[in-house]
Amino acid sequence: MMKHMNEQLGRPLAIALLSASVLAGCSLAPTYVRPEAPVANAYPTAEAQAAGDATAIGWRAFFPDPRLQALITAALENNRDLRIAALRIEEARAQYNIQSADQWPNLNANAAGSRSRTPADLSPTRTAVISNSYQVGLNLAAFELDFFGRVRSLKDAALAQYLATEEARRAAQISLVAEVAKAYLAERAFAEQEEIAQKTYESRRTGYDLAKQRFDVGASSALDLRLNETLVQTARVSLATLKRQRAQAENALTLLIGRPLTDLPAPQPLSEQNIVTDIPAGLPSDLLERRPDIRSAEQQLKSANANIGAARAAFFPRISLTAGIGTASSELSGLFDAGSRTWSFVPQMVLPIFDAGRNRGNLNLAEARNNIAVANYERAIQIAFREVSDTLVARATLEEQIDAQQAVLTAEEERLKLAEQRYQNGVASSLDVLDAQRELFSAQQSLVQARLLRLTNAIDLYRSLGGGLNEQSVAANGSQK
Structure with missing residues (x-):
């Protein structure tokens, strides 16, 4: 008899689960089609057509300065923004695991016991009755048969969100590497300008002292003295400004790397920063595969597309199964005796008839969010195209x-x-001398700024092409060097 009851429960349950697995491939989500890139097929500069892959250039090869390499390494280990981005991946992975678990039955083991007393005036026998009940079994709780792909669409949406989060972390790492490099070079530029300002101030101070001596003996006019004093104070103002800017740049760098600037190799001047400046940009279509922010936006679009399928499935019947099998007895010692087996099988179907437009509203919401995701994806491509174009120009x-x-x-200098x-x-x-001194100081500061702009431009191009994710360079055959 127990075998017969097992067959009674197991046969319909097995048929239902088999049907669910067969129909699990059904989905009402729209077929995903990648939108056309809303940019030109080539960059505005002719030289940009050369083939190349910035992502294959490791950041250690791109930034040969040992001090900068140490700073980037520290930032990748300690930066809090990057740490948060990594934790977001763990959050999205957990959410995906939760959502994908709904595709499988949840089996629960349960054990229960009860003891109750029925008073005589409520007992059919007119005598007080003490009753016992014990049961042990397995339960299948409300397992949804995913005939219309609702659960699968939600799982696909969660998976795309997880992948988008992972791509966002890669984009955060690329940005961090670039920002550390730019902050370091900015600090170096302020340091060089401060050194120039310090030497200029000392030179002008010496010149002012000589001019004052000449004025005291009547060999020069008060106008010459005041002009020398103006140059001294101007250099003093520049020196104070550069000291403040350098200190603020060091603070910004400390925030990026997440720890104090200690135990680092000696810095190199801007003129010796052998950063790669001739990276070939390739074609705009390459950005779709090389930029993590674009790939993240596309995964967001895929997630929104899958949510449309879940919203469509809500218009159709939702079928779920609740079942259980076990043993029950009025005595604890009789739980596993012959004839104590129990089972239940409760299929349920819910068909939406009237919901005051809730399902229609959810579908409209999913479609609107999909349209937003399309616009965000296209915008990410346009921003990437503009960034590369600006750096190339x-x-x-x-x-x-x-x-x-x-x-x-x-x-x-000759002047x-x-x-x-x-x-x-x-x-x-x-x-004439004072004017030449003033113009020389300006030319020295401008040259430092021009060198910084050139290096910063190379970093921006490296980042905008997707470089900075790999530590070591990747050769054409896939090996690292």
């Missing part, structure tokens, strides 16, 4: 700007020498 002129600025500096010679020979006034 700037790269074409920055080298020329540095050459021109170096020529300006050389000319100003100052000539002005000092003419002044000593009595041919020119002190105004």
Whole structure:
């Protein structure tokens, strides 16, 4: 008899589970089609057509400065924003595991016992009755047969969200590597400008002392003295400003790497930063595969597309199974005796008839969110295209700007020498010397800024092409070096 009851329960349950597994492939979600990239097929610069892959260049090869490499390593280990992004992945993975678990039956073992007394006036026998009940068994609780793909669509949406979060962490790492490098170079630029300002201030201070001595003996006018004093105070203002800016740059760098700036290799000047500046950009279509932020936006779009399937499935009947099998007895010792077996089989179907437009509203919401995801995906592509285009346009002129600025500096140095010679020979006034000193200081500061712009542009291009995720360079055959 127990075998017969097992067959009574097991046969319909097995048929239902088999049907669910067969129909689990059904889905009402729209077929996903990647939207067309809303950008041109090529970048505005002709040289950008050269084939290349910035993602294959490891950041250690791209940034050869040992101090910068140590800073990036520390940032990848300690940066709190990157740590939060990694924890977001764990959160999304857990959410996906929760959602995917709904595709499988949940079996629960249960054991229960009760003891109750029925008073005589309520007992059919008119005598007080003490009753006992004990039961042990397995329960299948409300397992949904996913005939219309609702559970599967929700699982697909959760999976896409998880993948989007993982891509977002990769994008965060790329941005972090670039921001650390730019912050480091900015600090180095302020340090070099501060050194120039310090030397200029000391030189002008010496010049002012000489001008004051000449004024005291009547060899120069008060105008010359005040002009020298103006130059001294101007250099002093620049020095104080650069000290503040350098300290703030160090604070920004400390925040990025997540720990104090200690135990680091010696820094290198901007002129010796051999950062790769000739990365080939390739084609805009390459960005779709190389930029994690674009891949993240596409996964968000896939998630929204899957949610449409879940919203559509809500219009159809929802079928669920509740079942149980076990043993029960009025005596604990009789739980497993012959004839104590129990079972139940409760299929249930819910068909929505009137919901005041709730399901229609949910479908409209899912479709609206899908349209938003499409727009976000297209916007991510457009932003990436613009970032690459801007850096390519700037790269074409920055080298020329540095050459021109170096020529300006050389000319100003010669001008100052000539002005000092003419002044000593009595041919020119002190105004010519003071003006040459002022222009030389400006040219020195501008050259440092031009070098920083060139290096920053190279970093921006590296980041905008998806570089910075790999630590070591990847060769064409896939090996690392």
